[in-house]
Amino acid sequence: MGIERHMPGRQPRTRIQKKNTETILEAALDVFSQHGFRGATLDQIAKAAGLSKPNLLYYFPSKVAIHRALIDGLMQTWLDPLRKMRADGDPIEELLAYVLRKLDMAREYPRESRLFANEIVQGAPNIMDKIEGELKDLVEEKAKVIEAWIATGKIAPVNPYHLLFSIWSTTQHYADFDAQVRAILHPEGDSHFTDAAEYLETLFRRMLTP
Amino acid sequence: MGIERHMPGRQPRTRIQKKNTETILEAALDVFSQHGFRGATLDQIAKAAGLSKPNLLYYFPSKVAIHRALIDGLMQTWLDPLRKMRADGDPIEELLAYVLRKLDMAREYPRESRLFANEIVQGAPNIMDKIEGELKDLVEEKAKVIEAWIATGKIAPVNPYHLLFSIWSTTQHYADFDAQVRAILHPEGDSHFTDAAEYLETLFRRMLTP
DNA sequence: GTCTATAGTTGGATAGAC
DNA sequence: GTCTATCCAACTATAGAC
Incomplete structure (x- = not known):
């Protein structure tokens, strides 16, 4: 092997490095999503990962580096549901399928949703470049698709941007405001997602039907 | 006056005490809403209030006390729009008026919205009692009103709870995710709220019209 | 009532042994 | 690669002068 550069956070080489890197990111997702960036501590992440604090910093150079790695790795997953909306499908069914995919994301990846929510509520200090880049580009593209559907x-006819905002907000609400939703509905497990799906499908079907 | 108990944070007596208490709460709203509880520092609040850090702690016994006083003072304002929904008005117009009041709140009081959003995203550690109390009671009451409107x-017919969730999420989105909304629309000032109002009125009118 | 100075803790990051 | 010990900066809160 000879001399090896220490950048395991970027390029995990060995199996153990890869495993530890993933363990750390998993623990960091737990902690960052629950407490926000400033509220999270390396001690909490280390404990959740079952590693010592210095060992964390062997794999990642700093706290912000962990946070950044998390967000970079999750951004694509987060944009996926919208990417999958096909311009050549049936418009209403494509949009409703998007709504339900987004609701599924809220149910299956609530921590990821809260990670982004924490960031954006506080002004998106660390991800504004991605919002103004990848996200904005994708939104522009899909807004054109929606406008074409309206034209035909x-x-x-609806404002495509506000349509997308309302899809994001209504679906992510079940992840981001989970504490409030559960306090009001006190559901068992995720049972309320069934009602949510039915409600949202009706809401957007009525909105979109010409 | 004789011996005076030092509890200015709770019971401002003199004019200067009242003024300083309000100045502190105003500054604290700025800072807490932008950085969350853990992310906010007394230095930031003191600077924003134009006071020294120890002087802050003369009026409030601790950082948490400032946060608590803020939330206590704002909870009523926050529930007001829903309280104003009258059972004896025209159902659709009452609900649409509620939507627009809520959107107005997002435009006029975005800091308050983000203060609550920060809390709830992180599991509502400091306001769960109020969510399970005042908020839940009010929601139960208004859900009954909505069900009566459906029955007649x-x-x-819609799930009243999910209807309320969708009203909260779509309207508060413009305050809580302001950074994202502006990155995508780059509006001048609050100009996008006009489009939002039109969109949301259409959305909920179509949903609610029998 | 308000300030300077500081105590007491916590948290991010590093040193160095193994 | 991993740990113990530790440094240093930041932060909440208090002491005490004015």
Whole structure:
């Protein structure tokens, strides 16, 4: 092997490095999503990962580096549901499928949703570049698709940007405001997601039907 | 006056005490809403209030006390729009008026919205009692009103809880995710709220019309 | 009532042994 | 690669002069 550069956070080489890197990111997702960046401590992450604090910093150079690695790795997953919306499908069914995919994300990846929510509520200090880049580009592209659907009378005329905002907000609400939702509904497990799916499908079907 | 108990944080007596208490709470709202509880520091609040750090702690016994006083003082304001929804008005117009009041709150009081959002995203550690108390009671009451409107065929049948969730999420989105909204729309000032109002009125009118 | 100075803790990051 | 010990900066809160 000879001399090896120490950048395991970027390029995990060995199996043990890869495993530890993933363990740390998993623990960091837990802690960052629950307490926000400033509220999270390396001690908490280390404990959750079952490693010592210095060992964390062997794999990542700093606290911000862990946070950044998390966000970079999750951004694609987060944009995926919108990417999958096909311009050549049935417009209403494509949009409703998007709504349900987004709701599924809120149910299956609530920590990821709260990670982003924490960031954006506080002004998106660490991800503004990605919002203004990847996200904005994707939104512009899909807004054009929606406008084309409107132009051909396939869906009712709506502001495509505010349509997307309302899809994001209504679905992510079940992850980001989970504490409030559960306090009001006190559901068993995720049972309320069934009602949510039915409600949101009705909401957007009525909005979009010409 | 004789011996005076030092509890200015709770019971401001003199004019200067009242003024300083309000100045502190105003500054604290700025800082807490932008950085969350852990992310906010007394230095930031003191600087924003134009006072020294120890002087802050003369009026409030601790950092948490400032936060608690803020939330206690704002909870009523926050529930007001829903309280104003009258059971004896025209159902659809009452609900749409509620939507627009809530959107107005997001425009006029974005800091308050983000203060609550920060809390709830992180599991509502400091306001769960109020969510399970005042908020839940109010929601139960208004859910009954909505169900009565459905029973008499005044509005389309919908799950009242999820209806309220969707009203909260769509309107508060413009305050809580302001950074993202502006990055995508880059509006001048609050100009996008006009489009949002039109969109949301259409959305909920179509949802509720029998 | 308000300030300077500081005590007491916590948290991010490093040193160095193994 | 991993740990113990530790440094140093930041932060909440208090002491005490004015």
